[in-house]
Amino acid sequence: MNAFDSDQDRVVHLRAQIVIHNEAYHGRDEPTVPDAVYDQMVRELAEIEERRPDLLTAESPTQMVGSAPSEIFAPVEHKAPMMSLDNAMDLQELQSWHERVLKGIGDPDSCGLVCELKFDGLAVSIRYEDGELVQAATRGNGRVGEDVTHNIRTIKDIPHRISGAPEVLEVRGEVYLPISGFESLNKEQLAKGQPLFANPRNTAAGSLRQKDATVTANRKLAFWCYQLGEVIGGPRVKSSKDTFELLKSLGLPVNPEVAEFSDFKEVERFCESWMSKRHEPDYEIDGVVVKLADLAQREALGSTSRAPRWAIAFKFPPEEKSTRLIAIDVSIGRTGRVTPFAVLDPIFVGGSTVGMATLHNEDQVANKDVRPGDIVVIRKAGDVIPEVVGPNLADRSADSKPWVFPKVCPSCQMPLERLSGDANTYCVNRRCPARIETGISYFASRNAMDIEGLGERTVRSLVEQGMVNDVGDLFALTKSQLMKLLVSDSSNETLVNNLASAIDEARERPLGNLLIGLGIEHLGPTAAELVARQFRNIDNIVRAEPRDIESIDGIGPVIAQSLRDFFDDADNKAIVEKFRVNGVRLDLADDEMDLPQVLNGRSVVVTGSLDGWFLTRDEAKKSIVARGGKAPGSVSKSTYALVVGSEAGQSKLDKATDLGIPIVGEAEFRHLLETGELS
Numbered sequence: 188m189n190a191f192d193s194d195q196d197r198v199v200h201l202r203a204q205i206v207i208h209n210e211a212y213h214g215r216d217e218p219t220v221p222d223a224v225y226d227q228m229v230r231e232l233a234e235i236e237e238r239r240p241d242l243l244t245a246e247s248p249t250q251m252v253g254s255a256p257s258e259i260f261a262p263v264e265h266k267a268p269m270m271s272l273d274n275a276m277d278l279q280e281l282q283s284w285h286e287r288v289l290k291g292i293g294d295p296d297s298c299g300l301v302c303e304l305k306f307d308g309l310a311v312s313i314r315y316e317d318g319e320l321v322q323a324a325t326r327g328n329g330r331v332g333e334d335v336t337h338n339i340r341t342i343k344d345i346p347h348r349i350s351g352a353p354e355v356l357e358v359r360g361e362v363y364l365p366i367s368g369f370e371s372l373n374k375e376q377l378a379k380g381q382p383l384f385a386n387p388r389n390t391a392a393g394s395l396r397q398k399d400a401t402v403t404a405n406r407k408l409a410f411w412c413y414q415l416g417e418v419i420g421g422p423r424v425k426s427s428k429d430t431f432e433l434l435k436s437l438g439l440p441v442n443p444e445v446a447e448f449s450d451f452k453e454v455e456r457f458c459e460s461w462m463s464k465r466h467e468p469d470y471e472i473d474g475v476v477v478k479l480a481d482l483a484q485r486e487a488l489g490s491t492s493r494a495p496r497w498a499i500a501f502k503f504p505p506e507e508k509s510t511r512l513i514a515i516d517v518s519i520g521r522t523g524r525v526t527p528f529a530v531l532d533p534i535f536v537g538g539s540t541v542g543m544a545t546l547h548n549e550d551q552v553a554n555k556d557v558r559p560g561d562i563v564v565i566r567k568a569g570d571v572i573p574e575v576v577g578p579n580l581a582d583r584s585a586d587s588k589p590w591v592f593p594k595v596c597p598s599c600q601m602p603l604e605r606l607s608g609d610a611n612t613y614c615v616n617r618r619c620p621a622r623i624e625t626g627i628s629y630f631a632s633r634n635a636m637d638i639e640g641l642g643e644r645t646v647r648s649l650v651e652q653g654m655v656n657d658v659g660d661l662f663a664l665t666k667s668q669l670m671k672l673l674v675s676d677s678s679n680e681t682l683v684n685n686l687a688s689a690i691d692e693a694r695e696r697p698l699g700n701l702l703i704g705l706g707i708e709h710l711g712p713t714a715a716e717l718v719a720r721q722f723r724n725i726d727n728i729v730r731a732e733p734r735d736i737e738s739i740d741g742i743g744p745v746i747a748q749s750l751r752d753f754f755d756d757a758d759n760k761a762i763v764e765k766f767r768v769n770g771v772r773l774d775l776a777d778d779e780m781d782l783p784q785v786l787n788g789r790s791v792v793v794t795g796s797l798d799g800w801f802l803t804r805d806e807a808k809k810s811i812v813a814r815g816g817k818a819p820g821s822v823s824k825s826t827y828a829l830v831v832g833s834e835a836g837q838s839k840l841d842k843a844t845d846l847g848i849p850i851v852g853e854a855e856f857r858h859l860l861e862t863g864e865l866s
């Protein structure tokens with residue numbers, strides 16, 4: 188290897204490491220390297236880049252001041268829209284679709300159907316001009332996606348140049364992370380003591396949408412193409428078969444599991460057969476896509492505003508697996524609610540490993556009649572919370588006994604209470620250590636005060652040692668106290684320093700976040716932001732009468748009374764005083780006051796998961812409110828825009844489409860927050 192190659196390798200390695208440490212640092216509960224080691228890496232990278240300007244890229248961490256730049260990905264308008272697919276949840280729905288198609292094309296004898304696997308990844312469109320890869324974009328909102336060209340270029344399956352290609356060729360397909368790649372990535376995470384990735388799909392999406400393409404390069408992503416976008420020149424393509432043949436002849440990756448049928452029975456058989464062997468391939472699939480084979484027929488059937496009529500996704504039902512229920516335990520929430528949950532022999536189901544599942548409340552356990560030791564059926568679909576379906580009675584041992592809901596709190600030993608007419612049971616002891624612990628963890632969570640490094644174990648030790656009795660005490664903790672508590676069991680001084688500075692940083696969190704962290708009943712993130720902006724400091728809030736609070740547009744009497752009750756409590760008032768003494772910000776910061784009110788009077792609805800976006804869903808709602816807008820939960824004719832993440836609710840999408848309300852993705856939402864306008 189010559190010196191030039193080794194520089195290149197070193198740069199790739201350093202950038203990947205720096206980005207990983209940045210992520211670890213800004214994420215939650217992740218140990219990081221000492222600052223000195225991190226600084227040394229950045230310095231070494233900068234030195235190489237100075238010596239070798241040809242290796243310098245705009246995305247290099249050395250070129251970024253502080254955190255990420257505000258515009259990570261440029262918007263790309265799709266020449267032909269990237270549509271979604273309608274779903275068939277069972278064979279009956281698939282049949283109804285088929286009947287509609289037959290009616291639509293008017294000639295039942297010439298209806299060829301092609302079946303493809305439905306890959307669970309991330310849709311992208313890749314554009315070649317004169318055989319040269321010139322641009323790649325995510326689907327985004329279907330009209331406008333994000334420019335991920337640099338990241339796409341790191342995927343081995345995707346050629347940078349193809350010979351014999353039409354003048355313009357847009358190839359569409361799914362970027363995915365092979366299961367083997369996902370597993371080895373998690374092995375590396377484990378070895379590094381870093382948190383595991385949840386599932387291959389989210390990891391693929393997160394890996395592709397990286398500022399630094401060297402991170403993408405290290406993630407071993409792959410690609411299957413299944414569709415053409417804009418095409419100028421090249422051979423005439425009349426069918427699905429022609430499309431795949433063209434793609435294959437150009438060296439593009441086409442999945443081999445494609446089959447064409449004229450008999451609908453065969454289509455059903457294909458779907459059923461893949462349902463039972465869905466775990467065989469080294470990539471995740473969540474269904475079968477059935478399409479009309481003939482492109483002229485597709486053209487004739489056309490599309491709705493969202494999805495083509497000529498294709499449908501037959502979705503596999505939620506997965507069910509059996510495993511042993513080892514024990515039933517209860518957890519105590521910050522409000523004192525006692526929730527039973529099943530401790531399971533860990534099992535891989537619905538795309539992730541499940542070791543616990545909620546059982547909701549006492550009645551649910553009784554109705555399902557699940558008992559410790561039972562073999563139970565677990566159901567899970569995608570990101571949905573796993574559910575215990577019920578026991579397998581044939582496997583139940585003769586001496587099994589029904590589980591009995593505890594009479595006393597496992598944490599404070601005080602009697603538990605269940606009021607008649609209420610399905611929930613509560614620990615009503617406000618000094619219960621478990622309640623205090625969950626309250627503190629909630630306060631420290633990302634959506635509230637975001638105190639990195641204050642994990643559950645640390646919180647428990649702090650409460651057990653009597654160092655912290657409520658969230659107000661956190662800000663009085665000294666480094667030497669933390670040292671005593673943490674160094675003995677982890678012998679890691681860096682952890683203590685990091686936690687101390689995380690607590691310091693949290694003193695400056697916005698007032699809205701502080702209100703969220705207090706866990707006031709009924710006060711969600713949007714309402715907290717509204718209250719903070721209206722009253723501007725905590726003293727005004729502590730003094731406010733319900734009628735003043737209710738006068739805020741978007742706040743009702745229940746929230747108003749709950750705030751009043753909260754601050755009527757002497758213990759809660761004392762927490763506020765502890766904040767004050769310990770230098771916690773109790774008013775709006777200057778930059779919050781100055782935020783341009785670009786969304787004044789506009790109502791923006793957020794739906795779906797914003798996983799991998801530049802902000803979380805709660806942050807999105809707060810950002811809308813902080814700019815003078817409203818963020819209600821449902822779409823109406825006065826909605827200005829619908830912000831759509833992945834797995835968005837179909838009913839909201841349909842309603843927005845019917846009412847002609849603009850549907851926006853990440854890039855457009857960013858623009859909307861900056862300007863108040865739709866791009």
Ligand code: IVH
Pocket residue numbers: 269270271272303304305306307308309310326360361413414476495498500
């Ligand atoms: S065709 C106009 N074929 O599923 C129709 N999509 O739920 C374009 N997907 O956005 C899509 N495998 O990301 C098609 N074999 C396949 C697919 C597939 C996965 C994805 C694609 C699409 C989503 C809709």
